[in-house]
Amino acid sequence: MPRRESSDMWMPCDWKDFEVVDAGGGMKLERWGPYHLLRPDPQALWPARGDSPAWKRIDATYHRSEKGGGSWEYHRKLPQRWEIRYGALAFEVGTLGFKHTGLFPEQAVNWRWMAEQIAQAARPVEVLNLFAYTGGATAACAAAGARVVHVDAARGMVQWARANLVRSGLADRPVRFIVDDCVKFVQREIRRGRRYQAILMDPPSYGRGPDGEMWKIEEHLFPLLSACAGLLTDDALFVLINSYTTGLQPAVLGNVLRAALAERRGKIEVGEVGLPISGDMTLPCGAAGRWHP
Numbered sequence: 001m002p003r004r005e006s007s008d009m010w011m012p013c014d015w016k017d018f019e020v021v022d023a024g025g026g027m028k029l030e031r032w033g034p035y036h037l038l039r040p041d042p043q044a045l046w047p048a049r050g051d052s053p054a055w056k057r058i059d060a061t062y063h064r065s066e067k068g069g070g071s072w073e074y075h076r077k078l079p080q081r082w083e084i085r086y087g088a089l090a091f092e093v094g095t096l097g098f099k100h101t102g103l104f105p106e107q108a109v110n111w112r113w114m115a116e117q118i119a120q121a122a123r124p125v126e127v128l129n130l131f132a133y134t135g136g137a138t139a140a141c142a143a144a145g146a147r148v149v150h151v152d153a154a155r156g157m158v159q160w161a162r163a164n165l166v167r168s169g170l171a172d173r174p175v176r177f178i179v180d181d182c183v184k185f186v187q188r189e190i191r192r193g194r195r196y197q198a199i200l201m202d203p204p205s206y207g208r209g210p211d212g213e214m215w216k217i218e219e220h221l222f223p224l225l226s227a228c229a230g231l232l233t234d235d236a237l238f239v240l241i242n243s244y245t246t247g248l249q250p251a252v253l254g255n256v257l258r259a260a261l262a263e264r265r266g267k268i269e270v271g272e273v274g275l276p277i278s279g280d281m282t283l284p285c286g287a288a289g290r291w292h293p
Helices: 105-121 136-143 155-167 182-192 217-229 250-260
Strands: 003-010 018-024 027-032 035-040 060-064 070-074 082-086 089-093 126-130 147-152 175-179 198-201 206-208 214-216 238-243 267-277 281-292
Touching: 003 105, 003 281, 018 267, 018 281, 082 105, 089 136, 089 155, 105 136, 105 198, 105 238, 105 267, 105 281, 126 136, 126 182, 126 217, 136 147, 136 155, 147 155, 147 182, 155 175, 182 217, 198 217, 214 217, 217 238, 217 250, 238 250, 250 267, 250 281
Parallel strands: 003 267, 035 060, 126 147, 126 198, 147 175, 198 238
Antiparallel strands: 018 027, 027 035, 060 070, 082 089, 206 214, 238 281, 267 281
């Protein structure tokens, strides 16, 4: 049986092209390469320090609408997309709808952990990446030597992930890009008898597949993870779940992993995922759970 989980705050501290300069008053001021973006963040309940010169160099601000959604206000002209780097990896980012940029930089702490597991295994590893978005984790796993199956329901995000792999100099790595509903894809993989050494997923709170399939994390996370347990090889390397859902505590992910993987011996670790704010504060960005033998 999996052992009790440990809990902690996991943060990447080695970004050069990204930083949270300041946060507070429901907003966060970030540097994305040469540009500064001001975006809403419901976790930033404290007052911002406001003493950074970057407050006078904001390039774009995202304003929420009372009717839902919102829009960007541009203080300076920005390119549609630009590149930032994390170590040897390169990613396109930009100002997208609903305040997004095409990358979640706090996930670098999980990229590094997965890359370490793959490199230390010193054996062939095939990774299934579900709800894979623009492919940060895909690039990190491929760079570490894994074969990756990248699945997302949004065709545009899959195309973006493919472009990020090329930017990172990994176009020749064994990565399959698939546009599909993740639940249906997993069910088909089970019927086909496919197996993976590692599975990761980054599910939204709510979403729809390419054919209108509905996803609600409260209803569908555990059944999906239980199904994924049937895709793991006997020598499985890891399972990782990340969640941005506000209020979903790390212990919930630990319990889900424990129940779904009850037949497997291993260790479960859970923690908040966050980002350091310039100074001595941290910005919570969700929760993650990891199983490994």
